Structures are given as C-alpha cells and as structure tokens.
Amino acid sequence: MAMMDTPLTTWLLFGHAPRYFHDTEIVSCLPDGGLHRCTYADFGRRTQRLMHALDSLGLERGDRVATLAWNGHRHLEAYWAVPCTGRVLHTLNVRLSADHLAYVIGHAEDRVILVDADLLPLLEQVYGLGALAGVTHVVVLADEVPSTPLSRAVTVVAYEELIGGRPDHYPPLDLDERTPLGLCYTSGTTGCPKGVVYTHRSTVLHAMTAATAAGVAIGPSDRVLPLVPMFHANAWGLPYTATAYGAKQVFHGGRQDPSALVELMATERVTVAAGVPTVWMSVADEIAARGGLPDLRHVMCGGARPPGSLIERYRRELGIPLIQGWGMTETSPLASMAWPKERMSDWDEERVTGAVRNRAGLPLPGVQVEIRDERGRAVPWDGESMGELLVRGPWIAGSYFGGEGTDRFTDDGWFLTGDVAVGSPDGYFVITDRAKDLVKSGGEWISSVDMESAVMAMDGVTEAAVIAVPDERWQERPLVCMVLRPGARVGLAEVREHLKETGFARWQLPDQVEVLDALPRTGTGKFDKKVLRARFGA
Known part of the structure; x- marks a missing residue:
C-alpha cells in the first residue's frame, strides 16, 4: 500500500x-x-x-x-x-x-x-x-x-x-x-x-x-x-x-554589541547559536570574562572559513565546540557541517581539529558534491587535488530568478559554486580559494570587479586591482592597488568618497590603498593578483 x-x-x-x-x-x-x-x-x-x-x-x-x-x-x-x-x-x-x-x-x-x-x-x-x-x-x-x-x-x-x-x-x-x-x-x-x-x-x-x-x-x-x-x-x-x-x-x-549578546545568551540559557566568524571573534573575550556559558552546547560558524586559532580558542579556553558549516544563498544555505565521525571518538582533540573542524565539513544527506578540474572532469578526493566545487540536491537552486546566470548551471544538473576546494579520502572537503577573486568581509561578499571598475573611473587613476587581505576582525578587507596618471594625487580618502558616491555601502569601503608604478600582469595581459597577494597579503 x-x-x-x-x-x-x-x-x-x-x-x-x-x-x-x-x-x-x-x-x-x-x-x-x-x-x-x-x-x-x-x-x-x-x-x-x-x-x-x-x-x-x-x-x-x-x-x-x-x-x-x-x-x-x-x-x-x-x-x-x-x-x-x-x-x-x-x-x-x-x-x-x-x-x-x-x-x-x-x-x-x-x-x-x-x-x-x-x-x-x-x-x-x-x-x-x-x-x-x-x-x-x-x-x-x-x-x-x-x-x-x-x-x-x-x-x-x-x-x-x-x-x-x-x-x-x-x-x-x-x-x-x-x-x-x-x-x-x-x-x-x-x-x-x-x-x-x-x-x-x-x-x-x-x-x-x-x-x-x-x-x-x-x-x-x-x-x-x-x-x-x-x-x-x-x-x-x-x-x-x-x-x-x-x-x-x-x-x-x-x-550586535558583544557584551549585550553574551548577556542575552546567558540570561536565556541559549544552547545552540549560529553566526559568522567575526561575531564569534567579537564575543570570545566576553564569554571568557564570564567564565564560560555552561548551557551553550555548541555554536555553528558559517559565512566564511573561521581561522584555526578561533576554533582552538573556543575548544581550549571556553569549552565550546565551534562547528564549521558551509553553504551559499543558492544552497538554502546549509550544505555541509564539520562533525566528527563515530570512529574518531577516541581521537585526541588536536587530531579531530586537524582532520575535521578546520574543514567545510561533510555534505548533508541529500546534498551531492563533486570537485571538477578546468575540463569538467572529477578530481580524486585525495587531500591534494584541487578543483571547482559543484553541488546539487533538493534544496539547491536549479536556476536564478528571471533566468539570469545560466553559466552557473551545468548541462548535467549541477550548480557551479565558484569556490575552489580539496576533498579528503574521509569525505570532508575544504574551501581553498575563491575562483573569482571575491572579498568576503564579515560574512558578506564584496565584488572586486565592481570596485575596480569604479576606482578606474576616477580622474587620475589609470589602473586598479582589488585583492582581499587578512583582517583580524572581519576576516578579509579589500585592498585597492592602483596606478595614477603623472602628477595626479589620489589617496584613501578620495577613493572611499568616490566609492560611496557610486553606490558602495559604508562597510564595503576599503581601509587602505597602495599606489604602484605598474600592476603585474599575466601572460594574457590580465592583472596578476597572485603577485599582489604575495606582496601585500601578509
């Protein structure tokens, strides 16, 4: 029946x-x-x-x-x-x-x-x-x-x-x-x-x-x-x-004031909380000052990859498991969580952290994941091979509203995330890079391409490239590298004001700029951001 x-x-x-x-x-x-x-x-x-x-x-x-x-x-x-x-x-x-x-x-x-x-x-x-x-x-x-x-x-x-x-x-x-x-x-x-x-x-x-x-x-x-x-x-x-x-x-x-957030979690005896890494960074000192939050069973961290030091601090000092999750707007968004497996129950925490907690996790039941190379071929999950992450499943977008962005969906029914990932033999995967040079600040994306176009529209600027640089609070912030016309004077204040006038939100504005004699280029003439990251990424 x-x-x-x-x-x-x-x-x-x-x-x-x-x-x-x-x-x-x-x-x-x-x-x-x-x-x-x-x-x-x-x-x-x-x-x-x-x-x-x-x-x-x-x-x-x-x-x-x-x-x-x-x-x-x-x-x-x-x-x-x-x-x-x-x-x-x-x-x-x-x-x-x-x-x-x-x-x-x-x-x-x-x-x-x-x-x-x-x-x-x-x-x-x-x-x-x-x-x-x-x-x-x-x-x-x-x-x-x-x-x-x-x-x-x-x-x-x-x-x-x-x-x-x-x-x-x-x-x-x-x-x-x-x-x-x-x-x-x-x-x-x-x-x-x-x-x-x-x-x-x-x-x-x-x-x-x-x-x-x-x-x-x-x-x-x-x-x-x-x-x-x-x-x-x-x-x-x-x-x-x-x-x-x-x-x-x-x-x-x-x-979100850190003191008020922790007070709320303590007063209401919160058992599960979820937020981006910058939130968990901001409240860590407050939690420590209270001597911990005994009711808080675990916290979920998503929106950006949390630094290993943050995961370790929550484990060692605060006694709170910080569980990394991965997803996108297009995945509803939860697609994976970094929980350890049963056979890891006897492992020491450092081994679990290295094998599990520093990764984007295991795909949830119903979510299918593949990692493919530039030719669309699946790469082995050997802990070394990199490729673009693809997903599909019953809560994964099959198209965009209005039919836009058709290039993000494959003919065989997969969504191209734009993230570069490495899969391990254990089934966990880690996001290693972003395919389109995006900046993710406080869990929100900033388009480097849009910012570059806006900066290059300024009088006195001939070339501009935007890269992500590490930031203790926001994970990443945009750095504008630019080449000026002879005699021109354009600094951080002018760049921020121009971007503000062209529609960028305040939180998207860069905190620093670098004026260079020339921008490095690849063999095809594109700006070589790898060189810029190597120079300014620290």
Missing part, C-alpha cells in the same frame, strides 16, 4: 509548535535593550492575523512581499504568514546600498514592504531613487507610524494596526509543494545581485535535515539564537527549523 501523498508545504510545519509547544517562548531583544516575550500560542494567533491582513492588501498568489528588518518576533511571523498565503517572502539585505536595494526591489517586483522603524531612512533613500513604483503598501513593524515622506507615494500603515482585530484562524491553503516560498538575492558578487527562489518543498526538506545531528542538531529542548541576520539566506533556515521542532527562539536585532 502506498504512503500518503502529503504536500511538503509550510502548512505542514506551521501548526506544530502552537499546538504541541504552546507555552514555549520566543524572546526578542528590542532596540532599547528591553525584551519582548511571547509564546508559540501567541505566535500562531498573530501569524494567522497577518495572513488575513495580507489578503486585505489586494495581493495575488505569487506576489512578492519584502521585509527590510532585523531579527525579531514580527519578522518571524512574516516568515510564515507570507508563504502560507501563497505569496513569496523577499528578505531585503539591510547592508546593501540604496542603489542595490532599488535594483532588487524593482527586479523582484515587490508589492508590499515590511520595514523596521529604524530602517525607514534607508527605504526613504530608495524612494528618492524612484524605485518604489510597484509598491502599494509599506508596513512599519511597530505600534504606530512615524512621519515619513513615503506616505506621499504609498499607503503606510503600522503593523499592529494592520493585524489588529483580524481573526485568529486562517483556513489552510491547498498549495503545491513546488510553489515559490522565498526570494533571496546574492550580494552582487559579480555585477547586480541575482535572485534565488526557495520553494515550500525545498524549505521543508532543508528545515527537517538541518535539525538532525548531521546538521545543526536542534530539538524541542533547545534554545536557539541565530546571530546570522534573518535577511541573510533566511538566517540559514534556523527560524523555520526551530519553529518546526518547537525549540525556544531568541532574537537579537540591530547592531
């Missing part, structure tokens, strides 16, 4: 926590430092009120509803209400410049934008660029609407006013599991950002796999703190995973 054909949609997971974990808390740290507490029962009622509210805005199924928001309980409600009503959740990256935000809002054809009150000035800049023509409503995630010029162009309403008085129950929709659920744009690593569409099916499978011991290891007894922003690849899927399994969720929005 065949199994029941139950659609894998968010409705399958949504009602689980409000029913079976109705008294489990969701805690949000507010901008003023106060804490907002609610339960999954509250969450269930409020989310269904939001579902009715979205219907009242004249939205069709498939319409994009964007969020420009930090981590918090209202953002979590949108995570579920938007896809459960057949719409597509488009999480806007608050770290993008106004120009890039304008592009992705227009490209996605967003109809409604939910925005935190303190991010209204950024959205107002986008409005000044004339990029909200297709937007009908702006919902401020607050009790009331502050004065804003946006009201001249769109209907602006407060979130609590919008959902107030709505019914607590919303009849589940019969959605196809391949219906689009979310839209997340890459950081514009080569040119304009590209959109990745997540489906109900891919998100449910990702959430269920991420919770396993091979993934982030989350269960009903956990207290989960995603320090990765909810606008960054769906906070690595943790809001869906934690909700599905009834784990307590703890959110910290806005700027």
Whole structure:
C-alpha cells in the first residue's frame, strides 16, 4: 500500500509548535535593550492575523512581499504568514546600498514592504531613487507610524494596526509543494545581485535535515539564537527549523554589541547559536570574562572559513565546540557541517581539529558534491587535488530568478559554486580559494570587479586591482592597488568618497590603498593578483 501523498508545504510545519509547544517562548531583544516575550500560542494567533491582513492588501498568489528588518518576533511571523498565503517572502539585505536595494526591489517586483522603524531612512533613500513604483503598501513593524515622506507615494500603515482585530484562524491553503516560498538575492558578487527562489518543498526538506545531528542538531529542548541576520539566506533556515521542532527562539536585532549578546545568551540559557566568524571573534573575550556559558552546547560558524586559532580558542579556553558549516544563498544555505565521525571518538582533540573542524565539513544527506578540474572532469578526493566545487540536491537552486546566470548551471544538473576546494579520502572537503577573486568581509561578499571598475573611473587613476587581505576582525578587507596618471594625487580618502558616491555601502569601503608604478600582469595581459597577494597579503 502506498504512503500518503502529503504536500511538503509550510502548512505542514506551521501548526506544530502552537499546538504541541504552546507555552514555549520566543524572546526578542528590542532596540532599547528591553525584551519582548511571547509564546508559540501567541505566535500562531498573530501569524494567522497577518495572513488575513495580507489578503486585505489586494495581493495575488505569487506576489512578492519584502521585509527590510532585523531579527525579531514580527519578522518571524512574516516568515510564515507570507508563504502560507501563497505569496513569496523577499528578505531585503539591510547592508546593501540604496542603489542595490532599488535594483532588487524593482527586479523582484515587490508589492508590499515590511520595514523596521529604524530602517525607514534607508527605504526613504530608495524612494528618492524612484524605485518604489510597484509598491502599494509599506508596513512599519511597530505600534504606530512615524512621519515619513513615503506616505506621499504609498499607503503606510503600522503593523499592529494592520493585524489588529483580524481573526485568529486562517483556513489552510491547498498549495503545491513546488510553489515559490522565498526570494533571496546574492550580494552582487559579480555585477547586480541575482535572485534565488526557495520553494515550500525545498524549505521543508532543508528545515527537517538541518535539525538532525548531521546538521545543526536542534530539538524541542533547545534554545536557539541565530546571530546570522534573518535577511541573510533566511538566517540559514534556523527560524523555520526551530519553529518546526518547537525549540525556544531568541532574537537579537540591530547592531550586535558583544557584551549585550553574551548577556542575552546567558540570561536565556541559549544552547545552540549560529553566526559568522567575526561575531564569534567579537564575543570570545566576553564569554571568557564570564567564565564560560555552561548551557551553550555548541555554536555553528558559517559565512566564511573561521581561522584555526578561533576554533582552538573556543575548544581550549571556553569549552565550546565551534562547528564549521558551509553553504551559499543558492544552497538554502546549509550544505555541509564539520562533525566528527563515530570512529574518531577516541581521537585526541588536536587530531579531530586537524582532520575535521578546520574543514567545510561533510555534505548533508541529500546534498551531492563533486570537485571538477578546468575540463569538467572529477578530481580524486585525495587531500591534494584541487578543483571547482559543484553541488546539487533538493534544496539547491536549479536556476536564478528571471533566468539570469545560466553559466552557473551545468548541462548535467549541477550548480557551479565558484569556490575552489580539496576533498579528503574521509569525505570532508575544504574551501581553498575563491575562483573569482571575491572579498568576503564579515560574512558578506564584496565584488572586486565592481570596485575596480569604479576606482578606474576616477580622474587620475589609470589602473586598479582589488585583492582581499587578512583582517583580524572581519576576516578579509579589500585592498585597492592602483596606478595614477603623472602628477595626479589620489589617496584613501578620495577613493572611499568616490566609492560611496557610486553606490558602495559604508562597510564595503576599503581601509587602505597602495599606489604602484605598474600592476603585474599575466601572460594574457590580465592583472596578476597572485603577485599582489604575495606582496601585500601578509
């Protein structure tokens, strides 16, 4: 007898926590430092009120509803209400410049934008660029609407006013599991950002796999703190995973002060947390000053390869396993985790660290990985052979929104990550380089190509090449190497100001420049960045 054909949609997971974990808390740290507490029962009622509210805005199924928001309980409600009503959740990256935000809002054809009150000035800049023509409503995630010029162009309403008085129950929709659920744009690593569409099916499978011991290891007894922003690849899927399994969720929005973060983790007795290496660097001293965090079972580190010294410090000094994970926006994003195998249980920690923890990990069940050379041939997993990393699976993107970037997908169904990797005989792999010379600062990509083009557009600059240099806090920062016209004077201040005026966000601006007589070139005439890295990489 065949199994029941139950659609894998968010409705399958949504009602689980409000029913079976109705008294489990969701805690949000507010901008003023106060804490907002609610339960999954509250969450269930409020989310269904939001579902009715979205219907009242004249939205069709498939319409994009964007969020420009930090981590918090209202953002979590949108995570579920938007896809459960057949719409597509488009999480806007608050770290993008106004120009890039304008592009992705227009490209996605967003109809409604939910925005935190303190991010209204950024959205107002986008409005000044004339990029909200297709937007009908702006919902401020607050009790009331502050004065804003946006009201001249769109209907602006407060979130609590919008959902107030709505019914607590919303009849589940019969959605196809391949219906689009979310839209997340890459950081514009080569040119304009590209959109990745997540489906109900891919998100449910990702959430269920991420919770396993091979993934982030989350269960009903956990207290989960995603320090990765909810606008960054769906906070690595943790809001869906934690909700599905009834784990307590703890959110910290806005700027992350290390002292406040550690205090929150201690007060709420967080057991699992996830963030980029720069976060774990910034809070290490605070954790040490407290004498550790006894409830913290492990932390997940992703977004960039953490230095071995950081992994060792968490193990030796803090007694906290720092587990490296790897993924991309295109992989939903979790694709691998660096957990040791059973046969390594008797190994000493130094051996485990060298063989496992310093690597990107083992592919999760359902994720297929290959490493291929320049001719497309699979290279052996011998711990030495390098090649480009390719992945495929049920939560891996098969194309980009709008049909762009077709060169990133092979004819035999694989996604070309652009990362150079080495696989070991044990099945672990490590990312050794980036194929397109990208700079990854604080877990976010910076396009060296875009920056080079902008710098070379400056008066007095003839050539420019951008490389990544190590940085203790941000992992990498961009270094601009440039050649000037005779008699020209261009320094760091001028470069930063020019890049700022051409649309680069403040966090993307370089901290240093080097003026050279000439840039080294390869035999084909391209800038030889290997030579620049050898000279300035230290």
